[in-house]
Amino acid sequence: MLKGTYIEKQYYKVLQTYLVPVLVRLKLRPNHVSILGLGISAAAGLGFLFQPFWGGVLTLLAGLVDTLDGSLARSTGQARNSGAFLDSVLDRYSEFLIYLGIWGYFYRKGASEPALSLIILCILFGSLMVSYTRARAEGLGQKCLVGFLQRGERVILLGLGGIANPAFNKLSRLPLSASAEDAFLTVILFILAVGTNLTALWRFQHVLKNLHHESPSEPVPDGKG
Numbered sequence: 001m002l003k004g005t006y007i008e009k010q011y012y013k014v015l016q017t018y019l020v021p022v023l024v025r026l027k028l029r030p031n032h033v034s035i036l037g038l039g040i041s042a043a044a045g046l047g048f049l050f051q052p053f054w055g056g057v058l059t060l061l062a063g064l065v066d067t068l069d070g071s072l073a074r075s076t077g078q079a080r081n082s083g084a085f086l087d088s089v090l091d092r093y094s095e096f097l098i099y100l101g102i103w104g105y106f107y108r109k110g111a112s113e114p115a116l117s118l119i120i121l122c123i124l125f126g127s128l129m130v131s132y133t134r135a136r137a138e139g140l141g142q143k144c145l146v147g148f149l150q151r152g153e154r155v156i157l158l159g160l161g162g163i164a165n166p167a168f169n170k171l172s173r174l175p176l177s178a179s180a181e182d183a184f185l186t187v188i189l190f191i192l193a194v195g196t197n198l199t200a201l202w203r204f205q206h207v208l209k210n211l212h213h214e215s216p217s218e219p220v221p222d223g224k225g
Contacts, residue, residue, distance in 0.1 A: 056162020126196025
């Protein structure tokens with residue numbers, strides 16, 4: 001949803017102006033920043049495990065770092081396919097670590113209902129399919145940026161969900177309050193579970209429609225394996 005918008009352009013302009021020069025002075029390479037992002041994501045998972053507020057803060061920080069590696073690579077002429085591949089793979093692990101921490105948080109509190117595990121599995125699958133449909137489409141020469149819950153939007157939702165959850169938990173303990181503890185974070189997870197899969201299906205329909213309008217060409221790999 002934010003990809004290719006004015007907001008995204010201004011965001012990256014701020015990165016290029018204020019943060020990338022700092023990384024250059026520190027002599028950091030894009031791959032170093034990618035690995036740092038994975039480390040912060042692991043810390044975010046631990047944060048969610050013990051205190052969702054800090055999990056949310058660290059998730060937003062990890063998202064910021066995740067956008068810095070590409071900006072640094074472009075600014076310093078270090079953009080490489082190997083770096084892009086490393087970043088994409090580490091992104092998948094980063095998301096897994098954060099969701100693992102969230103699942104652990106609910107498990108520690110005794111909320112071991114199958115429904116919660118199913119929601120988190122749906123998020124993980126949906127997030128993977130959002131990324132896969134784009135990668136597969138680009139491999140076939142198609143642009144694929146449609147959808148509401150790309151990685152940036154998922155990071156923002158998770159971050160805000162973790163930060164706001166403690167405040168909503170306090171409201172749940174007020175007299176006459178009908179709120180349930182951790183209801184806010186649970187709602188965010190439900191939105192992600194539904195939204196990621198809808199985004200993947202949207203991309204699937206979008207790319208398939210475009211491919212149907214192409215003229216016949218040489219056979220392409222089936223992508224199995």
